[in-house]
Amino acid sequence: MPNSRRQFLSRSASAAAITFSGRLPVPLLAAVEKKKAPVVLVVIELQGGNDGLNTVVPTSSETYRRLRPNTGIAAGNTLSISSDCGFHPQLQGFAELLEQGKLGIVNGVGYDNPNRSHFESMDIWHTCQRSGDRRPEGWLGRWIESAQRPAGDLTALHLGDQQLPLALKSQQRPVPSIRSKEQFRLRAANADQLQQQLLIASETAESTDDLLGFIRSSTSTALQTSQRIQAIGRRSTTATVWPDGNLSRKLQTVSGLIRAGLETSVYYLSLGGFDTHAQQPDVHGRLLRQLGDATAAFMRDLAETEHADRVMLMCFSEFGRRVAENASAGTDHGTAGPVFLIGNQVLAGLHGDLPDLNQLENDDLKYHTDFRQVYADVLENWFQTDSREILSGSWLPSGAIRS
Amino acid sequence: MIRMSELSPLPASEAWMPFRPGIDGDWNVAQAAHLYRRGGFGAPLEQLQQAVDQSPDQAVSGLIEAVEPDTYRSTMATLAHAAAASGDTRSLAAWWLRRIISSPAQAQERLVLFWHGHFATSAEKVTDVSLMLQQNELLRTHAMSGFEPFVQAVSQDPAMLLWLDAAASRKAHPNENYARELMELFCLGEGKYTEQDIREAARCFTGWEVRRKQFRFNRFQHDNGSKTVLGVTGEFGGEDVVQVVLQQSAAAEFLICKLVRYYLRDDIADVVNLCQPLIRQYRDNGLVLKPILKQILNSRLFHSPWCVGYRVRSPIDLAAGLLRCFAGSANTVQLSDQTKEAGQGLFFPPGVQGWDEGRAWINTSTLLGRSNLIAEMLADSATRFSGQSPADYVRDKFSDNAETIVRQIQDLLFSRPIPGSTAAQAVELLHRRTDQSIREALQLLCSIPEFQLC
Structure with missing residues (x-):
């Protein structure tokens, strides 16, 4: 992308940010349902609190250099984004995507009264509810319910061995979790027989209660999903060179499922290890390398296919990290951070100002874009859905997705 | 967590009173099995019959x-050191799983697993196997004793210090x-604290x-200055903060409350009020656990139908429970790999919050993993039930009548x-009496939704 365009985008986004007040006054939002082939959102959750300042480095900030003597990244080593910032040197994947006009960076994303507990902050991002509020479902779970796809449809899929992310939790539509396609099948001497027997057992109505009902419906979903995914056949291999690592393997599975014609709209993945309290530089660099290389490979894998325009990735973390580093060459829990959107329909470049390092609150960055504005962008402009009910209020979309 | 929560059928004043057989319910093999499954990891029929007497x-x-006999302890110590010397955490996990399956001190091993989830430390980061073993032994030593000496010991445990990056915390930064985790997750x-409390405690x-x-x-x-933590001011060190x-x-x-949710069921509504009698007593006896655990496991609420069958078996419960009920043994290297695949790897909790x-x-993923594990x-030919192959054991030990076998199971x-x-399907498979049909019957029974609960 030519430099001038990048700068233009950066400037216009900054101008837009000034008017950001968060909530929109009245129904400025178009609730029109455009008819379109079903789109796909791939969420990548960066677990542990990604250090936004070393991801999108504020290269022109004196304060940054002063507060990060051991963990800071020299301006000359960054991959330039604008005259004020650059990517971590290991983020060549992101730099490539930005160059191709496929990567948008929403700066300074957070929320009021930031919570610095991993779990609590993650739950806030997942449900849009504070602790103490009822949290029966997640924001994507609410979308899954509102999308009203036929029963039995695999609207969303979680790839991972951890528990189902709260974001995908819905009251009516259980979302399956799988570790990998290969692992996701029943192994037994007589698997078909066992499959049938277990389906009968999980559909019995004998002595039911809420907990047993939950296990029965999960068992039945597991068996049916496994059958469907195994039936799709072996992943067709493409010429794409995939990097090593778990995230890359998961994205490769997702790409295979998309190309095989699975009509799933949300894939949810995670990459852990961002809680860099000590010896941050090496660990963080390796993680970012994995993130950048895997997402770039994923986009390359789909680039020449009919699916290229219907796939978007979103990368977020529960919080950023403290501006000043600690004594262990690491950083402690902080607040606002960047959210990344990747896809052909993304408005590439920077959206919103870089957080001001000279205007801190309790030594932490002040957010200027609420995370619900990014969600509103995804819901309104990607899923073409009215976001107000899902987000319990009107949020001005962050403006990073072509409407 | 989102879930419906359930009110206890008994008020706090009665819930923790001793269970009265004949009045509160029957005391039989099934009820004794409940006690051993929750308090430990299950027990074979002979032990349950002794308990009923x-x-x-x-x-x-x-x-x-x-308690573990001295010979057992020294065998375990030898094996532990061999595992540590191998430098492979998988060996250490296999060693602990073997101890969980074979230790006569079942209540102790159950608590060690509880504490491992509470003071969760992962070998993902602490790669020195001997330090992970040292922490495991520390959890065993303190499992039932006073909480304060326990937390003091954990706070100076090398694996913990490395895990939570305390090992290089300097005055200046x-x-x-x-x-944070001391307040949020451990205590x-x-x-129940402010961000300022965390910053001060870190000093x-x-x-x-x-x-x-x-x-x-x-x-x-060390920062010798004055600090204010949770409203108290002094020139505190780490011990003072604990x-x-x-x-x-x-x-x-x-x-x-965490313990009661672990031993009874995890969806208890108004758990703080329900637990008041236990909380008072725990405070009065200086945070010593053993008498409280005794009271919990002997209580009317623990033995009530509201509790039996309302706990989800963890992968370790599932694997160890099946083997223990048949006085079994297995290749625990392979088995602990499989519990990890089903979501619970010993020494590999998913994060600081434990499981x-x-x-x-x-x-959906773990359900298939659980069935595959069984x-x-x-x-596996290394799996023995009381020294025999599972099929031989079922043929020898149980009655000839397939219906009766299912009832005993x-x-x-x-x-x-x-x-x-x-x-009916299990009876049909058992009736054929071949090695494979007996294994199929056992896998079927141990994969149905009911088996996921205990």
Whole structure:
């Protein structure tokens, strides 16, 4: 992308940010349902609190250099984004995507009264509810319910061995979790027989209660999903060179499922290890390398296919990290951070100002874009859905997705 | 966590009173199986029959007071050191799983697993196997004793210091990780402290280091200044902070509620009120656990139908429980790899918060993993039930009548009734009496939704 365009985008986004007040006054939002082939959102959750300042480095900030003597990244080593910032040197994947006009960076994303507990902050991002509020479902779970796809449809899929992310939790539509396609099948001497027997057992109505009902419906979903995914056949291999690592393997599975014609709209993945309290530089660099290389490979894998325009990735973390580093060459829990959107329909470049390092609150960055504005962008402009009910209020979309 | 929560059918004043056989319910093999599954990891029929010959109170005491004979301990110590020397965490995990399956001190091993989830430390980061072993032994030593000496010991445990980056927290830039988790996850719970408390507590822990695999206090890196933590001010060190934290009234409440959710069921509504009698007693006896555990396992609420069958088996419960009920043994290297695949790797908790327990064990992926774990365990020639192959054991030990076998397995392994259709399929498979059909019957029974609960 030519430099001038990048700068233009950066400037216009900054101008837009000034008017950001968060909530929109009245129904400025178009609730029109455009008819379109079903789109796909791939969420990548960066677990542990990604250090936004070393991801999108504020290269022109004196304060940054002063507060990060051991963990800071020299301006000359960054991959330039604008005259004020650059990517971590290991983020060549992101730099490539930005160059191709496929990567948008929403700066300074957070929320009021930031919570610095991993779990609590993650739950806030997942449900849009504070602790103490009822949290029966997640924001994507609410979308899954509102999308009203036929029963039995695999609207969303979680790839991972951890528990189902709260974001995908819905009251009516259980979302399956799988570790990998290969692992996701029943192994037994007589698997078909066992499959049938277990389906009968999980559909019995004998002595039911809420907990047993939950296990029965999960068992039945597991068996049916496994059958469907195994039936799709072996992943067709493409010429794409995939990097090593778990995230890359998961994205490769997702790409295979998309190309095989699975009509799933949300894939949810995670990459852990961002809680860099000590010896941050090496660990963080390796993680970012994995993130950048895997997402770039994923986009390359789909680039020449009919699916290229219907796939978007979103990368977020529960919080950023403290501006000043600690004594262990690491950083402690902080607040606002960047959210990344990747896809052909993304408005590439920077959206919103870089957080001001000279205007801190309790030594932490002040957010200027609420995370619900990014969600509103995804819901309104990607899923073409009215976001107000899902987000319990009107949020001005962050403006990073072509409407 | 989102879930419906359920009110206890008994008020707090009655819930923790001793279970009265004949009045509160029957004391039989099925009820004794419940006690051994929850208090330990299950027990074979002979042990359950012995327990039924005693009073519930005696059975609970027997379970809690059981100790490992010296010979067993020294064998375990030898194996542990061999595992540590191998430098492979998988060997250490296999060693512990073997101890869980074979130790006569079942209540102790159950608590060690509880504490491993509570003071969750992962070998993902702490790669020195001997330090992970050292922490495991520390959890065993303190499992039932006073909480304050326990937390003091954990705070200076090298594996913990490395895990939460406390090992290099210096005066100029204190590292907040340990201070935060001490309050949030170990002692008080989220919301019972302020961010300022964390920052101040972190200053108290400065200078706590690990040198040559041991804790060392580096006074040159310690911040000697005055700190204010949770409303108390002084020139505190780390030990003082632990004391201050545990003096909070939230401390006893936090731990007892967690313990009750672990041993009874995890969806208890208004758990704080329900637990008040236990919390009071725990405070009064100086945060010593053993008498409280005894009271919990001997209580009317624990033995009530509201509790039996309402706990989700963890992968370790599933694997160890099946083997223990048949006096079994297995290749624990392979088995612990499989429990990890099903979501619970010993020495590999998913993060500082430990395992989420309850419904979190169950998802489409882990359900298939659990069934596959049973299949592979039964197919492996190293798996022995009381020294025999599983098929030989079932043929020898149980009655010839397939219906009776299913009924016996119901009492031994299940807290929920096996559905009629599954029972009929299992009877048909058992009736064929071939090695494969017996294994298929066992895999079927151990894969149905009812088996996921205990």
